[in-house]
Amino acid sequence: MNRPDAAPDGPLDAADLATLDGIRAMFERADPMPADLPERIRFSLAMRDLDAEVARLVEEAGAQLAGARSAEESRTITFDSQSLTIMIRIEPNTDGTSRVDGWLAPPERRDLEMRTGETALRAVSDEQGRFAFPSIQPGSVQLFVRPTDDGAAGRRPSVITPALIL
C-alpha cells in the first residue's frame, strides 16, 4: 500500500507542502485566534515590570453561591510564581462590578495593583497576606504585587499575573 513516494524518510516535496498549506488554511478557518488577542498581549507587555516574576495560573474553581441566581457565582483562582502563591476569590457585586478578596503565601505586607485598561486600583496586604479590592469594573485585569515602599518584604521580586476577565 505504501507507495515509494509516500515514504516517511522521503524528502518533503511540493505535494507535502500543499497538504501542510491545506491544514493551515483549515485550522485558520475552523479555529482562528481571537482577533483582539495580540492587542491584549501588547497591553500586558506594555505594563510589564522588567524584573517581575510571571505567575502561572494553577487552579480555577467556580462555586454557585447558595440561593444566588445562576449568573452569580464566585470563582477562586490560584496563581503560582517562584516566590509567591496568590489566591483570589472573585464575587459579583449587585451593581455589575466584582469584588476580589485575596491571600498571599507566604503572608506578608505588599503593595498590590489591579490594572485595567485605563485605571489602576491599589491595595496593601496585611501581615496575614490578606487583601481586597471591593469594586472592580468588568473587563480584562492584571494583578501586580510589589514590595512595599517601607521595605517590609525586603528585596523580594515583583510578581505579575496573566490577564483575567472579570
Add this chain to the structure above:
Amino acid sequence: MSDGSSVAARAGMPDRSVRLASLMSAAREGDEAALGQIVAELSPMLWQVSRAAGLTASDAEDVLQTVWLRLVSHLHEIRDTTALIAWLVVTTRRESWHVRAAGRRQLPAEQDWFSTRPDQAPPAEDQVIIDDQHRALWAAVAQLSPRCQELLRIVAFVPRPDYQAVAAKLGMPVGSVGPTRGRCLAKLRVLLDGAGRGVRDEPA
C-alpha cells in the same frame, strides 16, 4: 492542488525572515512597537500550538500571555529568527501541558476542533471550490493519531525555513539533507491518495 507560487508565498520568504530579524533587534533595544509587531505576526501560530495541545480558548489566551511575557526576559539570549520561532513553539507547548496537567477545564480526550466543521462559516464565493479539498483533507486528518494531528497542526503554521529546527525540537525525525516527510505526513499522504482514488469510508 496549489501551484508553486502559492506554496512559496506561504513558505515565509527570506524577506520575512529579514524583517523579523530587524524587529527582533529593535525589540531587544526596547522598541515596544517592534515587539508588538512580532506579537501580531507570531501569535496566530502559537494559538494553534496551544489549542492543538487541547487547551480551551481561554486557557490558550492565558498561555500566550505568559509565553510572551517570558520571551521578553529571554530575548537577548535568542540569536536569530529560527531560534525565536523554535523557542516560542516549544515554550508554548510546554506551558500548555503545564496548564492541562493542572487539571482545570480540560477538554475531553476527543479534541473538540473536529466537532467544529470547517465549513460552518458562511462560504465566500472563491471558497466553494477549496471547500471540497478541505473536506477530504479534514476527513483524512481526523483519521490520524492524536499525536500526528497535533504535530501536523503545529508544523503547518511554522514558517517553512524554520520547519526543520522546530520539527527537531518537537522530536520529529529530520533527515541528514533536509526536512523529511515524517511518519505523520506519510500516513496522511496514503489516506489522501486513497480518498483521491475514490476509496471513501462514507457513501457518496
